[in-house]
Amino acid sequence: MLLRRIYQFLIIYALGTALLFLLKYALGLSDYVIPGPWDLLLSFKQFSRHYLSQVMNTLAVAVIGQIASILMAFFVGIVGRQATWFGSFIKVAAYNVQAYPIVAIAPIIFILIGDGILTRLLIAAMICYFPLLLSVLGAMSEPVADIEHFYRVTGRMRWQLEVKIRAFENLHKLTTVISGSATLAMAGTIVAEFIAADAGIGYSIRIALYQGDLAKILIALFLIGIILSVYQGALEAAGSAVKSGWSKGEEVYSE
Amino acid sequence: MNRIAKTVLSVLPVMVLLCGSPDVRGEEQLNYRLKWLYNASVVGDIYALDHGFFAKAGLTVNVKEGGPERDAIRELELGHAQFGVASADQVIRAIEKGSPVVVIAQLFQINPLMWIYRSGSLNIKSLKDLRGKIIGITYGGNDENIMLTLLSQANISDGDYTPFSVRYDLTPFYQKKTDLWPCYLNSQGVILKQKLAKEGESVAFFNPADYGVRFVANSVVTSRQMLKERPAVVESFIGALMAAWEASLLPANEPKAMETLLKYDKNTAADIQLLQLEATRVLIKPSPEIRVGAIDMDAWKQTEAIMLKQKQIRKAVSVEKALYPLQ
Numbered sequence: 001m002l003l004r005r006i007y008q009f010l011i012i013y014a015l016g017t018a019l020l021f022l023l024k025y026a027l028g029l030s031d032y033v034i035p036g037p038w039d040l041l042l043s044f045k046q047f048s049r050h051y052l053s054q055v056m057n058t059l060a061v062a063v064i065g066q067i068a069s070i071l072m073a074f075f076v077g078i079v080g081r082q083a084t085w086f087g088s089f090i091k092v093a094a095y096n097v098q099a100y101p102i103v104a105i106a107p108i109i110f111i112l113i114g115d116g117i118l119t120r121l122l123i124a125a126m127i128c129y130f131p132l133l134l135s136v137l138g139a140m141s142e143p144v145a146d147i148e149h150f151y152r153v154t155g156r157m158r159w160q161l162e163v164k165i166r167a168f169e170n171l172h173k174l175t176t177v178i179s180g181s182a183t184l185a186m187a188g189t190i191v192a193e194f195i196a197a198d199a200g201i202g203y204s205i206r207i208a209l210y211q212g213d214l215a216k217i218l219i220a221l222f223l224i225g226i227i228l229s230v231y232q233g234a235l236e237a238a239g240s241a242v243k244s245g246w247s248k249g250e251e252v253y254s255e
Numbered sequence: 256m257n258r259i260a261k262t263v264l265s266v267l268p269v270m271v272l273l274c275g276s277p278d279v280r281g282e283e284q285l286n287y288r289l290k291w292l293y294n295a296s297v298v299g300d301i302y303a304l305d306h307g308f309f310a311k312a313g314l315t316v317n318v319k320e321g322g323p324e325r326d327a328i329r330e331l332e333l334g335h336a337q338f339g340v341a342s343a344d345q346v347i348r349a350i351e352k353g354s355p356v357v358v359i360a361q362l363f364q365i366n367p368l369m370w371i372y373r374s375g376s377l378n379i380k381s382l383k384d385l386r387g388k389i390i391g392i393t394y395g396g397n398d399e400n401i402m403l404t405l406l407s408q409a410n411i412s413d414g415d416y417t418p419f420s421v422r423y424d425l426t427p428f429y430q431k432k433t434d435l436w437p438c439y440l441n442s443q444g445v446i447l448k449q450k451l452a453k454e455g456e457s458v459a460f461f462n463p464a465d466y467g468v469r470f471v472a473n474s475v476v477t478s479r480q481m482l483k484e485r486p487a488v489v490e491s492f493i494g495a496l497m498a499a500w501e502a503s504l505l506p507a508n509e510p511k512a513m514e515t516l517l518k519y520d521k522n523t524a525a526d527i528q529l530l531q532l533e534a535t536r537v538l539i540k541p542s543p544e545i546r547v548g549a550i551d552m553d554a555w556k557q558t559e560a561i562m563l564k565q566k567q568i569r570k571a572v573s574v575e576k577a578l579y580p581l582q
Contacts (some may be wrong), residue, residue, distance in 0.1 A: 032352035033329045039352070103423075110426045198394070198420035207395030211567070212326060212348055 001240075009229040013222055020218075029222035035215035043215035048223070051204060051216075056221045058189050058200040059231060061117065065124035066185035069132050070178060072125075078163055079134030090137060094130040102126070106195050120192040120200065127188030128181050135177040139170035175239035182232050186224070285314055285492065288330050288339040289321040290473050293519040295441055296367070296530035298512055299539070299547070300340075301502030305515045306502070312495035314488070328356050331478045338481075338492060343471035343558045344397055350572045355479035358555075358578045359493050359550035362500070363472035365464055365538045368398055371447055374459035377434055382409035382466055391421040391428065391436040398437040401463050401470050401567045408466065435461060441534035445527060448533040469554040470561060482579060493581045497548040504536045504547070550580045 017040075024034040029038045080086045102123055109119050144165050151157040151165075167174065193202025201220055208216035289297050300318055303309055309316040319336070321327070327339025328349045337344065340362065342348075349356050370391070377383070382405055392399050398421075406416065419433040425447065428436040438444045440460055448458050463470065475493065482489050503512045509532070516528050523531070540547055552575055557572045 020398075027333070029332055030349070030353040030355070032349040032354040035352075107424050107426055110424055113429075155550045195422060203394075209323075210393070210395035212329075212345055 002209050002230065005229040005233040005236075006226065009225050013225055017218065031215075032212070033214075035103065035218065039215050040218060043213070047216055047219055049221055051201060051223050054199070054201040054204050055220075055227050058193060058202065058224075059191075059202065059227055060185065062124055062182070062185040062189040063121050063231075065121050065189060066128055066181055069125045069129035069181065070184065072129060073132040076133055077140045078159075079141035080137060081100045081163075081166075088143055090133065097126060098130050102191055103195055116197075119196045120189055122220055123192030123196065124185055124188035127191065128185040131184060132177060132181050135173065139174055140166050142166065142170070144169045171243055175236075175243065179232055179235045179239055182235055183228065186228050186231075190224070199217070283315060283488075284294055285316045285338065285488070286319060286336040287492075288319050288325060288327040288336040289318050290325075290327065290340040290342065291321045293320055293516075294523065294532070295516060295520075295528060295535045296439070296473075297340075297360075298516055298532060298535060299496065299503045302501030302503035302512060302515050302517045303496050305518065306499065308499040308502075309492075312491040312497075314491055314495065316492070317544050327476060328354055331356060331476065331481075332419075337399040337488075338475060338477050340473050341476045342397065342473055343555065344400070344562060344567065346474065346476060346577065347559050347562055347568060347572055347574055350574060350577055351568045351570065356476050356577060357479050357482055358474045358550065359482070359489065359581050360475040360497060361471060361550045362474055362548065363538050363554075364541050364549065364551065365462075366397075366401075366470050366472040367439045367441050367444075367534075367538050368401065368437060368470070368472065369440045369444065369463070370398075370402075370461040371428070371438050371444055371458050372435045372461060373451070374457045377459075379459070379461050382406075382411070383411060385435075386411050386415050388434040389417045389419050389432070391419045391433045393421040393437060396421075396437075397470060397472075400432055400561050401468055402437075402566060403565055404470075404561050405463055405466055408468075441531050441538055445530045449527065449530070468561070469551070469557055471551065471554050471558045474550075475548070490581060493548070497546075500539065500547045504540050510545055548580075550578050552578060 004106075020034050024036065035043070080090050101216060106119075106123070109122060113119055113122065140163065147169075148157065148162065151161060164180070188198065190202035190205070193200035194206050195221065197203050201224060205217060205220050208209050208214075208220065287300070289300060291297065293301060304316065304318045316338075321340065326345070327336060328339045328345055330336040331339055332354060341356070346356055346358060366398055377384075377388075385406065386409075390402060392402055406412075419427065421427075421437060425436070426444070428447070429431055429450075436447075438447060440462075444460060453460050475496065502508055503515070509529075512532060513525070513529060516532065517525060520528065555574050555578060559568075559572060562568050563571055
């Protein structure tokens with residue numbers, strides 16, 4: 001699964017780069033508009049090590065932001081699964097916050113908590129948290145009528161059991177959302193670094209944009225893509241392990 | 256159905272030709288990509304459009320707003336624009352990468368990029384006064400090259416000052432987290448000055464040119480091909496544009512210039528725009544004997560030398576070979 005993700009990414013990247021080169025040579029564009037293979041190689045040699053450390057820095061923040069978002073989303077999703085007013089309130093808040101451009105909110109965040117790692121985390125979580133929350137809230141507020149009915153009429157229903165039933169029923173959906181939220185967390189962290197940090201690959205991309213250096217940006221995109229593929233592959237593998245573990249437990253329980 | 260299809264098929268190539276042609280009515284549409292949004296920094300450009308300077312020269316020009324993701328030099332190469340405004344560092348980087356860009360006029364005779372500071376608590380009379388200060392620097396931006404050059408001139412090493420990474424947000428300067436903050440004198444500088452004046456604080460501007468660093472700012476560019484194949488169009492364009500800039504900066508024409516500015520920039524208050532216009536006038540035409548658009552060769556060479564020293568370019572590019580003063 002991990003290997004498949006990596007080679008699929010490499011195919012996409014190679015196709016994208018090939019298309020750029022095709023455009024460059026077909027239209028006779030200079031290296032300023034689209035860098036040539038040699039320019040790309042030279043920049044890779046010069047900046048890849050630094051950029052890799054920056055991507056890892058970004059990934060570290062993204063992982064922390066994602067874990068915090070998952071925990072918060074499950075907490076709020078579980079608490080708010082039955083309260084209709086609270087659930088709709090959370091949804092309204094989520095849709096609103098997602099609609100606001102982060103660049104407009106950033107100055108308020110700077111005033112409140114400065115511009116360090118906390119700002120990066122907060123912005124990453126803001127981008128990653130609400131889509132997660134909406135999915136968790138959706139899964140947790142959807143009763144599994146036939147199973148839940150059995151436990152209710154037998155008087156054995158507790159809130160933990162209700163959460164477990166709904167989580168198991170939506171396991172595939174939840175693991176997919178969690179795995180997908182890795183991309184959101186990474187994108188959120190990069191956006192945060194772009195506007196509010198002095199570290200991370202988002203910050204390096206901003207500098208490269210100031211310098212109009214597309215070669216550096218292509219290298220940054222390559223490293224982001226490859227690291228994200230590995231991370232997502234690992235998450236998917238963990239998700240499969242959890243699913244098969246739960247399924248085994250279910251089989252034992254059925255027997 | 257068959258007849259309709261035949262009619263469509265016969266008309267389609269003509270339609271495509273008409274749509275693809277830059278000039279349907281016999282007039283050529285030229286695109287002029289600015290560096291930034293419509294504001295006082297581009298008053299001459301929009302004045303040319305608004306007061307018929309291009310039309311009088313027989314040109315139909317589409318003056319297009321710029322922005323952070325816009326790059327006039329790339330648009331020249333891609334054929335999306337025939338003229339544009341680019342900063343000197345963009346031009347030098349583009350030449351290094353083989354771009355056939357040429358400079359036909361230099362808009363700012365004085366670079367508007369300066370550092371604002373609170374004159375009540377700080378007094379900068381020499382470069383040595385920068386020692387121990389917290390200095391705002393936009394990493395990757397022009398101000399990084401300029402400030403590092405100034406610090407190197409004053410033998411101020413890394414540990415002798417505190418750099419502060421600058422973003423688009425001005426909050427750290429308001430919060431006094433930095434002593435000096437880079438800004439454009441004729442845009443943010445005016446707003447910052449006014450805001451701090453309301454708080455009873457006075458400000459001053461640290462101008463690198465006062466210490467011999469003349470890093471060139473915005474210039475009008477076109478492609479080498481355009482200059483070679485259509486010199487008459489280039490001459491007409493630059494003649495009309497520079498005449499418009501001269502006219503827009505004349506104190507007698509201030510009401511007309513303000514009218515144009517207010518028409519194009521609806522997001523800035525009129526009193527601020529007037530101050531921005533006054534500040535722009537000094538930067539474009541510092542004295543009556545300096546012609547608008549004059550290319551300062553020495554300043555360009557110095558800009559290239561700075562970029563080479565700061566390793567912003569890998570090799571010398573002889574930028575003077577890309578400068579074509581047309582007037």
